[in-house]
Structure formats: structure tokens, C-alpha cells
Amino acid sequence: xxxxxxxxxxxxxxxxxxxxxxxxxxxxxxxxxxxxxxxxxxxxxxxxxxxxxxxxxxxxxxxxxxxxxxxxxxxxxxxxxxxxxxxxxxxxxxxxxxxxxxxxxxxxxxxxxxxxxxxxxxxxxxxxxxxxxxxxxxxxxxxxxxxxxxxxxxxxxxxxxxxxxxxxxxxxxxxxxxxxxxxxxxxxxxxxxxxxxxxxxxxxxxxxxxxxxxxxxxxxxxxxxxxxxxxxxxxxxxxxxxxxxxxxxxxxxxxxxxxxxxxxxxxxxxxxxxxxxxxxxxxxxxxxxxxxxxxxxxxxxxxxxx
Amino acid sequence: xxxxxxxxxxxxxxxxxxxxxxxxxxxxxxxxxxxxxxxxxxxxxxxxxxxxxxxxxxxxxxxxxxxxxxxxxxxxxxxxxxxxxxxxxxxxxxxxxxxxxxxxxxxxxxxxxxxxxxxxxxxxxxxxxxxxxxxxxxxxxxxxxxxxxxxxxxxxxxxxxxxxxxxxxxxxxxxxxxxxxxxxxxxxxxxxxxxxxxxxxxxxxxxxxxxxxxxxxxxxxxxxxxxxxxxxxxxxxxxxxxxxxxxxxxxxxxxxxxxxxxxxxxxxxxxxxxxxxxxxxxxxxxxxxxxxxxxxxxxxxxxxxxxxxxxxxxxxxxxxxxxxxxxxxxxxxxxxxxxxxxxxxxxxxxxxxxxxxxxxxxxxxxxxxxxxxxxxxxxxxxxxxxxxxxxxxxxxxxxxxxxxxxxxxxxxxxxxxxxxxxxxxxx
Numbered sequence: 084x085x086x087x088x089x090x091x092x093x094x095x096x097x098x099x100x101x102x103x104x105x106x107x108x109x110x111x112x113x114x115x116x117x118x119x120x121x122x123x124x125x126x127x128x129x130x131x132x133x134x135x136x137x138x139x140x141x142x143x144x145x146x147x148x149x150x151x152x153x154x155x156x157x158x159x160x161x162x163x164x165x166x167x168x169x170x171x172x173x174x175x176x177x178x179x180x181x182x183x184x185x186x187x188x189x190x191x192x193x194x195x196x197x198x199x200x201x202x203x204x205x206x207x208x209x210x211x212x213x214x215x216x217x218x219x220x221x222x223x224x225x226x227x228x229x230x231x232x233x234x235x236x237x238x239x240x241x242x243x244x245x246x247x248x249x250x251x252x253x254x255x256x257x258x259x260x261x262x263x264x265x266x267x268x269x270x271x272x273x274x275x276x277x278x279x280x281x282x283x284x285x286x287x288x289x290x291x292x293x294x295x296x297x298x299x300x301x302x303x304x305x306x307x308x309x310x311x312x313x314x315x316x317x318x319x320x321x322x323x324x325x326x327x328x329x330x331x332x333x334x335x336x337x338x339x340x341x342x343x344x345x346x347x348x349x350x351x352x353x354x355x356x357x358x359x360x361x362x363x364x365x366x367x368x369x370x371x372x373x374x375x376x377x378x379x380x381x382x383x384x385x386x387x388x389x
Numbered sequence: 390x391x392x393x394x395x396x397x398x399x400x401x402x403x404x405x406x407x408x409x410x411x412x413x414x415x416x417x418x419x420x421x422x423x424x425x426x427x428x429x430x431x432x433x434x435x436x437x438x439x440x441x442x443x444x445x446x447x448x449x450x451x452x453x454x455x456x457x458x459x460x461x462x463x464x465x466x467x468x469x470x471x472x473x474x475x476x477x478x479x480x481x482x483x484x485x486x487x488x489x490x491x492x493x494x495x496x497x498x499x500x501x502x503x504x505x506x507x508x509x510x511x512x513x514x515x516x517x518x519x520x521x522x523x524x525x526x527x528x529x530x531x532x533x534x535x536x537x538x539x540x541x542x543x544x545x546x547x548x549x550x551x552x553x554x555x556x557x558x559x560x561x562x563x564x565x566x567x568x569x570x571x572x573x574x575x576x577x578x579x580x581x582x583x584x585x586x587x588x589x590x591x592x593x594x595x596x597x598x599x600x601x602x603x604x605x606x607x608x609x610x611x612x613x614x615x616x617x618x619x620x621x622x623x624x625x626x627x628x629x630x631x632x633x634x635x636x637x638x639x640x641x642x643x644x645x646x647x648x649x650x651x652x653x654x655x656x657x658x659x660x661x662x663x664x665x666x667x668x669x670x671x672x673x674x675x676x677x678x679x680x681x682x683x684x685x686x687x688x689x690x691x692x693x694x695x696x697x698x699x700x701x702x703x704x705x706x707x708x709x710x711x712x713x714x715x716x717x718x719x720x721x722x723x724x725x726x727x728x729x730x731x732x733x734x735x736x737x738x739x740x741x742x743x744x745x746x747x748x749x750x751x752x753x754x755x756x757x758x759x760x761x762x763x764x765x766x767x768x769x770x771x772x773x774x775x776x777x778x779x780x781x782x783x784x785x786x787x788x789x790x791x792x793x794x795x796x797x798x799x800x801x802x803x804x805x806x807x808x809x810x811x812x813x814x815x816x
Contacts, residue, residue: 172705194712195664196592196664196712199663200664200709200710214593215594215712216595217594255591255593278589280585280589280590283587284590284591
């Protein structure tokens with residue numbers, strides 16, 4: 084079995100079989116990460132460029148590690164060090180990269196659809212590492228991998244995403260992926276940060292953590308951005324923390340322990356209390372490790388299919 | 390010009406005629422109309438059997454971009470595009486640089502049009518409603534009207550202030566010239582790039598809520614009720630909700646009219662999922678229900694006119710990230726084909742009704758002289774081939790810009806020629 088597309092632009096529309104293929108492929112790469120020698124040869128001779136038009140530490144490092152461990156030649160650049168600051172358009176940047184005969188491009192960009200745009204103008208395989216508020220498919224995949232590792236299966240699993248859903252690519256990729264895999268997805272957050280048509284994506288909407296906590300197996304807590312307060316979407320971080328911040332006290336009201344996830348970086352004691360982030364029920368660091376394995380799987384499947 | 394249009398089917402809403410006739414034209418003037426005319430000596434015969442002869446079409450909502458944005462379109466290239474699309478007249482919106490907010494600019498546009506494309510396309514400027522389209526002070530409407538402006542609008546932006554809108558309605562009412570509103574409550578649409586709905590939710594693109602249009606239309610209807618002698622026209626209506634209020638206001642006898650674009654009765658918001666920036670326009674593409682409502686509004690007469698909102702942008706301006714791209718698409722050369730394909734062949738409108746909405750009604754809204762098919766009248770004619778199958782090829786558009794979402798579309802029905810001001814152009 085192969086992936087249908089030459090690119091990984093999003094999980095929207097991806098089949099259960101394709102997602103399963105990526106998750107299964109990641110298992111063997113996850114094992115490699117525990118070996119003393121972590122490098123394998125499948126992408127030897129391939130060149131991958133990481134285009135980060137938006138600041139990111141862990142996603143960029145995770146992709147770079149995955150690429151190097153597959154023996155690819157890696158070039159990375161971020162907006163601050165590229166010509167983007169000189170007013171070069173995304174199209175010109177892409178054409179230049181194409182002219183340098185790159186095999187694969189990983190792109191992070193503030194505009195929704197930027198990876199689709201790139202996939203239309205270059206011949207290389209394109210991997211979306213986050214496009215505005217649209218998708219962050221490798222994050223969705225690593226979240227699913229982590230849940231599957233912990234619970235054995237995603238079918239029937241009850242997962243709630245907490246926070247600013249409107250602006251979150253992590254939320255969207257999780258919603259598309261998890262619903263395709265048969266999980267029950269809910270969201271919880273202020274009404275001003277949840278799109279009014281969200282239920283049409285097969286999601287249950289909550290506005291009170293105490294209502295959803297008894298109903299779920301895992302909580303995926305999103306980072307809250309202070310900018311949203313400035314644009315009038317919520318009144319204050321203090322109020323957000325009091326009503327939507329995930330704390331040990333609120334989570335303990337449930338009938339059983341809830342697994343805690345966070346895509347990082349955490350605002351400790353804002354959206355997630357520090358004690359919970361560091362608790363035995365937190366899988367936040369497993370997410371980081373699994374992220375490398377998932378990205379290796381995606382790079383491998385796309386890079387060796389041509 | 391000595392022409393005999395032979396055997397065409399004349400469909401003329403003004404007189405209600407729908408019959409096969411021969412039309413003899415001398416120096417741009419209709420000399421004779423009769424069931425059968427034998428070719429007079431020295432006349433050229435054009436065989437129009439199976440073709441439709443209609444009063445010349447007008448597109449009352451076009452951005453010609455000159456002065457100021459000639460890299461996107463000029464009066465000349467816009468007129469060439471209009472002529473190729475079957476239009477003998479266009480109205481150009483005032484969001485130029487400088488804006489058409491002063492009689493010198495209005496005269497410039499009006500006069501320039503006479504010198505391009507042999508003057509076959511009449512260009513009627515729409516004057517700005519406010520100075521610099523800033524929405525704070527009324528533009529000199531009386532002077533603009535005298536210089537040829539046939540409507541007032543800040544199109545591209547709404548007339549946001551209720552006070553200014555009231556005064557614009559009052560002042561324009563002295564001259565019987567309509568105020569054309571780009572209906573958008575813009576406090577609700579900041580950063581929005583597409584219709585707010587399930588597709589925007591899926592794509593993570595910030596939405597433009599349909600009620601932003603509806604709210605502005607409702608406000609304006611209330612203002613119009615307060616200034617009943619004014620005339621108010623809703624540009625590019627796109628939502629079911631706003632249309633419902635227009636229908637009600639019409640049944641209450643108010644001086645309200647509206648137009649719809651071909652893309653708003655053809656395309657739905659789902660096409661944005663391609664992230665093709667040629668699906669980005671304002672108002673945005675709406676839902677299936679809205680598209681159905683537009684067709685119903687056309688059928689029941691709530692929608693008076695079809696206008697394209699022809700908005701040229703260069704490839705470099707459009708080939709950027711979706712959220713960065715400017716709003717707007719070109720429309721002059723696909724309008725008639727889309728009307729025929731989506732409305733006439735699908736039996737939403739009769740041919741007669743379609744011609745009303747492309748010619749008779751917009752001319753009435755703008756108080757332009759009616760086109761008459763009588764002996765002695767100037768010939769102002771659009772000729773259609775109702776059954777011609779053709780494929781849109783953006784690269785072949787006469788417009789300077791190629792930003793059409795209809796590239797590759799297969800259409801049935803096309804304008805094949807126009808006659809106006811003693812000139813003719815047949816493809």
C-alpha cells in the first residue's frame with residue numbers, strides 16, 4: 084500500500100488506511116530511536132529543505148532530526164535569515180528552491196493554504212509543517228500515534244481538545260484524523276474561539292470543562308495566544324485560566340485518570356497547570372519523541388515512492 | 390455601414406417582441422425592420438439564422454482601473470473585453486486613483502472611452518458617493534451627474550456611516566440618481582477571506598459572515614424608508630438573507646433594486662478548498678442555499694440585473710498566499726456564457742428575462758435611454774448564438790488580467806457580435 088498523494092498537505096480527506104499506514108510505519112522508526120545508532124539509509128542522496136516562514140523550535144528540530152536520521156541532505160532556513168525579509172514572494176522563493184533541484188520541501192507558513200500553493204508551483208514532495216489556522220498534519224499524526232500507543236486503538240476513544248479552536252491548525256488536523264479513525268472528538272473553549280459551524284465536522288462542543296471531563300479518556304490542551312485577547316475574543320488570561328485552564332483539581336473530578344497532551348510550547352499555569360504537565364498522566368514528552376518517528380515515517384513514505 | 394441582419398430572432402423585452410425578422414441598418418441607424426427584406430444594393434448581409442438579436446447588453450458593475458491601476462486594466466483593454474463579451478456599455482466603478490469623485494475624472498473616463506475601440510462601447514462612470522471614497526464627506530454629486538455619472542457608490546468599501554448614507558440618499562434624490570451600496574457591515578469582516586461557514590471552518594480561513602451583508606441591507610432599507618424619494622441599489626447581492634429583505638422592501642413599494650454576479654449564481658464556497666485565489670472575491674462565494682436563493686430571486690424578479698463586478702488583478706498580484714491575495718475576478722467575457730448555461734439552458738430564466746436583466750432593467754435603474762427597435766433609431770444590438778458550445782480559456786481573454794475561476798469551463802451560448810454607435814464587431 085502507498086499514500087495516494089505525493090504530498091502531505093493535511094489529514095482532511097485522508098483515508099483510514101493511509102493514516103494507519105503512516106502510524107504503522109512509524110512504529111519501526113520509533114524502535115530505531117532507541118538504538119545506539121539512530122541513522123538508517125533510505126533517503127541517502129535526497130535533499131530536503133525546511134522552509135520555516137514562521138518561528139518554530141520543536142517542529143523544525145523534529146523534522147531536521149527525522150531527515151538526518153533517514154540520511155537525507157538537509158538545508159534549513161527560517162524567515163529571519165532568508166530573502167523573505169527583502170520582499171521576495173513565496174512563489175519566487177519556491178521557484179528558486181526548485182531551481183536548486185531539491186527533492187522534498189517541508190514548509191511552515193502563517194497563511195492557510197501555503198503548502199497547497201507550494202505543491203502547485205514546485206515538483207518536489209511537499210510536507211505541510213503548519214499552514215496558518217488550517218492544518219498541521221504531522222502534529223495530528225503524532226498525537227494519534229501517542230494515543231494509540233497508550234490506549235491500543237483509536238476506535239471509540241474519547242478525546243477533547245481544549246482552547247482556541249478557531250485559530251488552531253493542531254485542532255483541525257486532530258479533528259480530521261481522529262474522526263476518520265473512529266474516535267469521538269469533542270472540543271471545549273470559549274464560544275468566541277470555537278467556529279459556529281464546527282459541529283458539522285462531527286465534533287461535540289462544550290463550554291465548561293466540568294461537563295466534558297467525566298466523558299473523556301484524553302485531553303489535548305492547546306496553547307492560548309495573548310493576541311486573541313487584544314482582538315476582543317476573550318477578556319483576560321486570568322479569566323481564561325480560571326474557567327478553561329486545565330488543572331489537577333478540575334481533572335480529578337473525573338471517574339478515572341485522564342491522559343494529558345499538549346502540542347507545546349506550554350504556557351505553564353495558563354492553559355495547563357505545571358503539576359499536571361509534569362504528572363504521570365502527561366504524555367507530552369512522549370509526543371515529542373513520537374514526533375520524530377512520525378516525521379521519519381512520512382518522509383520515508385513520500386520520499387521513496389517516486 | 391450598410392448592413393442587413395438576416396433571419397435573426399429578435400427578442401426585445403421593451404416591446405415584448407419575439408419574432409424572426411430582417412433588420413436593415415444604414416450608418417448605424419435602423420432603416421427598416423420587416424419579416425423579409427431582400428438585400429439592397431451595396432449592403433452587406435449577415436446571416437443570423439438560429440441567432441438571437443437583443444438590445445445591447447450593459448454591465449453596470451465593472452472596474453476599469455484607469456486612472457491609477459493601468460497595469461491591471463485600462464479603459465481600452467476593458468472596453469475590448471466588454472465588446473468581446475457582448476456588451477455595448479459598461480459602468481465603471483470609482484475606486485480608481487484618483488477616485489472618480491470629481492467632475493474632471495468623470496469627464497476623463499467618459500471622453501477616453503469614446504476614443505478607444507472605435508467608441509463601440511459606451512462607458513458610463515459611477516461617481517464616488519463620498520470624497521476620496523473615505524466615507525466622511527459627500528462627493529460633489531451634482532457636478533458628477535452633470536459630467537455623466539449615472540450612479541454613486543463607494544464600491545469596494547461600504548458607505549459605513551448611517552449619517553453619511555442618509556445624506557447621500559437625500560442629496561442624490563434631487564437628481565434621481567441611485568446610490569449603489571457595497572453592502573457589508575465591515576466591523577464584522579476584518580481579516581475575513583471567504584464566506585463564514587462549514588468550509589471556512591474546515592480550511593481554517595477567517596470568515597466573512599453572511600449577516601454582514603444582511604445587516605447593511607437592513608440598515609439601508611430603514612434609511613431608505615426615511616428618505617423615500619431616494620433610489621437605492623444593492624451591488625453584487627450574495628446572501629439569501631439580504632435578498633429576503635430586498636424582496637420585502639420591494640413588495641412594500643420602496644425604490645430598491647439589486648444585482649447579482651454570474652459567479653454568485655454559479656459557484657459555491659466549497660471551491661475555495663482548492664486555495665485557488667481566483668475563488669477569492671468580496672462578497673465571497675456563498676453556500677448552496679444562497680446560490681439557490683439567487684436563482685429564485687432572478688426568477689421571481691427580486692433581482693433586477695446581472696452585473697459582473699469585473700475586477701482585474703495581475704497574475705503576480707493573484708499568485709500569492711490565499712489570505713494575501715486581493716479580492717476580485719474578471720467577468721466581462723464569461724458573463725453571457727454563464728447566464729445562458731446556468732440560467733437559460735437550465736430553465737431558471739427565459740431568454741426574454743435574461744435579456745431584461747442584461748439590458749432593459751439596468752438601463753432603467755441608471756435612467757439611460759431605452760434601446761428601441763424602431764425605424765430611425767440608432768442600432769444598439771447584441772447578437773447571441775444560444776447553442777454555441779465553447780470552453781473558457783483564460784489566456785485568450787481580451788482583458789489585461791486573466792484572473793478567472795472559470796478557466797476550462799465548458800459553456801453553452803455566447804455573444805458573437807455587437808453593433809453600437811455606428812460600429813460593429815463580430816467574432
